[in-house]
Amino acid sequence: MTAVVAAAGIEKRFGATRALAGADLAIERGEIVALMGANGAGKSTLVKILSGSLAPDAGTITLDGRPVAFAAPREAKRAGIATVHQATEQAGAAGLTVAENLLLDELCAPGGRLFTSPGAIRRRAAAIAATIGLDLPLDRDFADLRPAERQLIAIARAVAAKAAVLILDEPTSSLAAGEAERLFAILGRLREAGIAILYISHRLGDLAAIADRAVVLRGGVAVGEFRRPIDFRAAVAAMIGRPFEAPARADATLRRPVVLSARDVVLVPGARPFHLTLRLGEVVAITGALGSGKSRLLSTLYGLARPVSGTVALDGRSWAPGRPSEAIAGGVFMVAEDRRRSSLLPPEIPGATIAGTIAFPHLGRWFPLGVLRPARERRAAVEAIARLGIKARGPDDTLDQLSGGNQQKVVLARWQAEPSRLLLLDEPFQGVDVGARADLITAIRGSGTTTLIATSDAEEALEVADRILVMRDHTLFETEAEDAALIAAVGEVERAEGAASA
Template identity: 75%
Template sequence: MPLAISAIAVSVTGIEKSFGPTRALAGADLAVAAGEVVALMGANGAGKSTLVKILSGTHAPDAGTITLNGKTGTLASPSAAKAAGIATVHQATDQAGAAGLTVAENLLLDELCRPSGRFLVSARSIRRRAREIAALIDLDLPLDLDFVDLRPAERQLIAIARAVAAKASVLILDEPTSSLSTTEADRLFAIIRRLRAAGMAILYISHRLGDLAAIADRAVVMRGGRIVGAFAKPIDFPAAVAAMIGRTLEAAAHDGKISTAPIVASIRGARLVPGAKPFDLELRSGEVVAITGTLGSGKTRLLRALFGLETLAEGDFVLDGQPWLSSGPARSIKNGVFMVAEDRWQSSLLPPEVPGASIAGTIALPHLKRWFPSGLLRAARERKVGSEAISRLGIKARGPDDTLDELSGGNQQKVVLARWQAAPCRLLLLDEPFQGVDVGARADLIAAIRGSQSGSATLIATSDTEEALEVADRILVMRNHSLYEAGDGHGSLTDQVDKVESERPETFDD
């Protein structure tokens, strides 16, 4: 049984922080009690990351106080924050451990790096202590595995196990489910509940409303560097989102405009899987439509079916007024149906040692037959297209011959988008296009998506409601492989997001 929420484990009062002329925090106040999970919500740029970095000892505040377990002081460095009992698990899981070390060695990383740590240790003692630490959260991993070979969920659990072993009183989780499957997320939630029951204070940062409904005791909302709203459980998510963005979902998503442009693509009586409720979908010329919903709701399956990677259980797909059934990606690409998959490295990028792995080659790859029907490639044309993409999308690179491993995640994604903007498009499918992308790159991507429609339609799948609000003309909600739209008899968009995002998916995989 969870412990009753008791003493305040950590609090910040009047925290201010500026970076040059930019004011990131403008008097933020926040408290998390022992045995409590507090969700921290906020749009990009609201100040969440800066607040986390201050609590983690990476940044020092310009003003304000930090109180930890009743003692007010400063956190001069990440090591000082750890020593004080604050553990942070960052979104980038490669920071959760050290590549080249085994699972056992990573579990002991904090202990081995202490100045007072033992200099002479045996492999046997490391394995024995690692098993003790793993047992704290029922972590069952081969101890000899290299950290680099672990999945994101496994890396996170190693960091959490270390925090528990160090007797941390405060755990900060920054977008912990962004790269996890539904099963992995549920396992993480079970561990969080155990830690909460043991009295740990947990600050949980996420855009995913379904996560927050599943795990949070209450939510606080940041905007403009301040806390602007607090919501007890059951959390009123439409109100929380309105506080986060300064307007309601309907106002943000529709702005009073309904497209009357020609229909580019439509689906009638679609069932993604047997037993799911059928739905219809229309996508119009120049329109950006976003589908949001929890992990496992069916968003990715729908995009894959439209691209020809999967088949609909039922339904008719029409493209430009003609019945359409793709036999695979090659036929889709030939007919102007393009897709950017969720994992860009597996689906869109080439290893740097492979010929054509440059920016120019990556953009040109699916268009080679069309551009060079004689089979003679012209590097000058590829470089010209690559240079134009660098300029148009603000790709930070030395030139079109740079390989993709030299670019940040956001710039890699810009290259992938540029690939499909380099040829005539009728339907562009984007699966989690902003995953692993920083704020600046995301703004550039949104501008590129919205600025080059050329009569095509764009369908975006995202688990992030905020992303949907930023990019889309129209937002749809998917639950258990069925699609809903405001005004279709299923309640307003606000009601749908409140219901859909607050429920975990039932029986299907995404």
Template identity: 60%
Template sequence: MPLLHVENLTRSFGSTRALAGAHLLIKPGEIVALMGANGAGKSTLVKILSGVLEADGGTMRLDDRPFTPRTPSEAAKAGIATVHQSTDIVGAAGLTVADALLLHRFAERSTPFFVSRRSIRREAKAMLDAIGFSLALDRDFGDLSAADRQLVAIARALANRADLLILDEPTASLSGDETRRLFDILLRLRAEGLAILYISHRTADLEAIADRAVVMRGGRVVGSFKRPIDFPSAIETMIGRRLDAARPDARLATGPAVFEMRNAQLVPASDPFDLLLREGEVVAVTGVLGAGKSRLLSAIFGVARLAGGEMLLGGRPHRPKSPADAIAAGVAMAAEDRHRSSLMPPAWPGNSLAATISLPHLAKWYRNGFLFGGRERREASDAIARLGIKTAGPLASIWTLSGGNQQKAVIARWEAEPSRLLLLDEPFQGVDVGARRDIIEAIRARTDRATLIATSDPEEAHEVADRILTIDRHTLRPVATDAVSSAIQGTYA
């Protein structure tokens, strides 16, 4: 008997139909991978299961009983625990691990007004012991690694004896060792009878732990694949077209030098290195988390300072004191966390697709303080057509777009004005295969600049770059493109 039975589920947002008769079966002690392009309906389905949204139609049964949660609290009490990709809502710097584990309890009416530190530690330890986790209870949550934050989130989610655990991109910010540690825990929980719905764009994750893959497209489930999962077929089902060889032919850059680093040191103890980027080439820097990829891009963009050496842009010294200096010099950057660095909050003015693209160009596009929307809308309309952004129009809120389409909008922002050097930090994080191909085509179509991409995924580096460098202990090293996967102790085992 299935633990969860979803049948003919529908949900619309105005004229947009997010779910068009979705169905899903999950058995106890089973890990089911949920695959689908951005906008396929995965997030809407998960939000309905989690009690964040209500369905327009269809039925859900949990443990053979009607299941219609109206709030996340109702879903949790019924036995569904959800861990989202971002762990920011799990805790904050200044809270201990024990505090973060019991944070949800503090808001309950039944919680006493005065709670002792000893009782907090005792209850938090009991939560961890119940599922076999080991974390230092007095450690500051702000000092935890991404993997340990995930463990806190999972432990808190399972505190109510959940029957189904939903994980949304849990390894997006994890290193290879952290990913393997998480997988060991998930496989143990599965053996104990827990059902897991696992959402990820990383096929290596799914191949490692999934018993079955369910594919969504257009708000429906369009395919199911048992282990061993035929991922090429699953991806073709997901995007609705054949998956051709994705690797572009590497180009030998012969254009003028755009950017140089000479005898550069990212941190005082690191070995110095040189870097040369030429016009028209796409260079990927890849390595494990903490190796220095983001630090490298931050130094070029004026967020961090070099510990030693020099940088040249167009043959002239490049010493940006701020991102504004870097932008003025012709350097553009899309940071790793697009939600924090590139998108206006949902409740703020200027959260439309058009305004998202125009934000860093306001002083140039609107002189003397006069704001006219014509340029914004033209640039947004061009980006929609060129990048295949799925949206209701230029004035639609950026927060109504799927993750892949949000990332396309961020890329479009820096396509709207000429630049010498484009920096992209983890540009494919949380982006499905179809959107990734569109973004890669847009990146490689521009031959009037150099592009430097930081990615922790060797497969992504191999797919997008003309040339690949590895980074280890904040030092760059070249590597042959066809050998990059074996050269990096990266995300996948």
């Protein structure tokens, strides 16, 4: 069959960085192709080129066998390539209704005035919504919609525009399991209608549930292709360039003292009890879908929530903090998922600098008499800038002057500025580029602190952890097994989750 869309020999450089080095990709009608690859492999660059956001340095793109070149996303969309981005707030216009957002493309096109009466808009919008089974109230404001609902509006618009190719960038990153299943059902219908779909996701459960084929990028080129059922062990080997084996480094921690022990813990009513043991200096990652309970567990250990039942001990003593201040006093620190809301001071507040941000939770300990000494704060900041490779002019830079990756380095440095018994990290690599992620992983693994990480990205867990656990329905599952790749175990649990919620 002739591919609906094909990219051949695509090359792209950004200065000295070669993002794509001759990448090839082809998708046929009625096919869902997953694009896999580690951060920095070139996935985002290839998607931007296909969607018209970037021009390639070399190579060709064809639609139904005809060469095409796009100077802007609107040209790609007009040609039949529609992209639904991860940031769902860009999928429509706040202040307009669902009906008006469904008709945005038509209202803005020549002849859009034909739909200016409220009745005409509602009738046309209802017809568009029906194409994918969208049942939202047509008079709701786009700003009031959940991410999943915004995403479906963008997909409905693409179908209405008769898109031949639909590109989905991390479509389930902010969806609950039930919402993801609804999305998969809609994509299945679009596949039956002959639409070619490119699906970018780190989530193995997504790929197992929906993809007909997976293409793996590494170093800017396609290095592997896997047809359904996808062999995750082989796919990960292609991603990292070597056979994947469970980390041997976990064995070294088994003889160390236990720092935290949780027995028969039930996080929420109806969940199954689980055990958890963390040893000195061990880095343990918990992965699982959104809403699986990862953040709830960290919040419980940090005093933001209480378990239904079970016991937790820190260094052999009962551990049940009633609030974060008690957790901090006991040596348990936490970096929350949303660094802007939980960790960054507004730039207009005095002290909202690198030095002030790092020092903030330690002021009582560092300055017990209440007299601040800027030199003490600056020393800690200078040390952190050097140790984590924070790109800044100096400790007096404000956080709004830094990239997301460097902001996250400052947040980690804050909690590494004082010794702790347990460090909790909730999605620590979210919104962080590949270089900053490597620096963060080095800092986490080099600290010697017992660390528990919650991440929805199995690839991140593999990179940073001595041991990986999977959480589903607020219950932990060990993934280690003889001769079984951790990545395959993660995929199995995610597949089980998808089957359970279907």
